[in-house]
Amino acid sequence: MVRKRSEFLVSFLVFLFIVALIAGLALSVFSFFYYVKQRKNQEALVENLNKKITALSERISKLETFMGPNSMIDKYISAANFLSNTSNDLERIIEELHDDPTTGYMRIFVMGQENVWVTFKKGETTYFSRELKPGLAPYKFYYFKTPAIQTQYSVQIPRDCSVVLGKPGMVCFLIYGVGTKQHPTKVVTWKDTRVNNLETDFSLYIPK
Numbered sequence: 001m002v003r004k005r006s007e008f009l010v011s012f013l014v015f016l017f018i019v020a021l022i023a024g025l026a027l028s029v030f031s032f033f034y035y036v037k038q039r040k041n042q043e044a045l046v047e048n049l050n051k052k053i054t055a056l057s058e059r060i061s062k063l064e065t066f067m068g069p070n071s072m073i074d075k076y077i078s079a080a081n082f083l084s085n086t087s088n089d090l091e092r093i094i095e096e097l098h099d100d101p102t103t104g105y106m107r108i109f110v111m112g113q114e115n116v117w118v119t120f121k122k123g124e125t126t127y128f129s130r131e132l133k134p135g136l137a138p139y140k141f142y143y144f145k146t147p148a149i150q151t152q153y154s155v156q157i158p159r160d161c162s163v164v165l166g167k168p169g170m171v172c173f174l175i176y177g178v179g180t181k182q183h184p185t186k187v188v189t190w191k192d193t194r195v196n197n198l199e200t201d202f203s204l205y206i207p208k
Contacts, residue, residue, distance in 0.1 A: 101179055104144035104204065108137045109172040117166035120157045127157045131166075143198060144178055144206055159206060163195035177205050 110116045110132050119129040120141065128141070140147070143159045165171050169191050177185035188202055195201050 099176075100145075100148055102145065103142055103147060104178040104206075105140045105142040105147070105176050106198075106202075107140055107174040107176070107184075108132060109174060110134045110137065111170050111172065112167075114167065114170075116170050117164075118171065119164040120155070120161050121164070122158050122161040127161065128155045143204060157198070159199045159204060160197050162197065163190075165190060165193055165195075168193050173202065175202060175204070178207055 108118060111134070113134055115131045115133055117129070117131045120127045121129070128139070138153045139155050140153060142154065142156045146156055147154050169189065171190060173188040173190065174184040175186045175188065176183075185205075186202075198204060199206060
């Protein structure tokens with residue numbers, strides 16, 4: 001009886017060992033195939049990432065080619081700047097050459113070595129406000145009639161507007177009265193920070 005029990009226990013242990021061996025083998029096979037599948041997925045992801053990196057590198061390279069020194073875009077920018085400067089210079093030349101004696105205007109000359117802020121306004125409306133460099137400013141301020149040729153340097157102002165000066169005594173107003181051509185009828189150096197009324201303070205001649 002004891003012998004049969006011993007044989008049964010041994011058989012049972014052998015059976016458990018075989019089952020465990022088969023289960024371990026099955027788990028190993030499953031793990032192997034899972035590892036192979038995961039490795040393939042990872043390799044696919046890495047390959048896809050490498051393709052995207054390569055495409056991005058090619059785009060960056062093309063962008064550098066387009067935007068680098070002497071590139072097409074650089075040449076376009078240089079050409080645009082040249083045309084813009086040429087246009088500005090041309091407008092300034094036109095403004096300097098054109099003079100209509102049927103209208104009146106004034107120009108500003110800044111004395112000294114420093115820039116001066118000048119503002120033309122009437123009420124809440126500002127017609128011109130800018131920092132002007134020393135010397136003759138390129139702008140013409142038309143107080144009587146609209147000029148026949150208008151450029152970016154043509155500024156139309158009301159005859160009774162006010163002027164605010166950043167540095168009193170450093171600004172000369174060159175008045176080109178109606179009926180004159182290429183020479184100012186008067187030069188006014190204003191000592192205060194504000195001209196209250198151009199027409200009355202400068203005694204402008206306004207034809208009726």
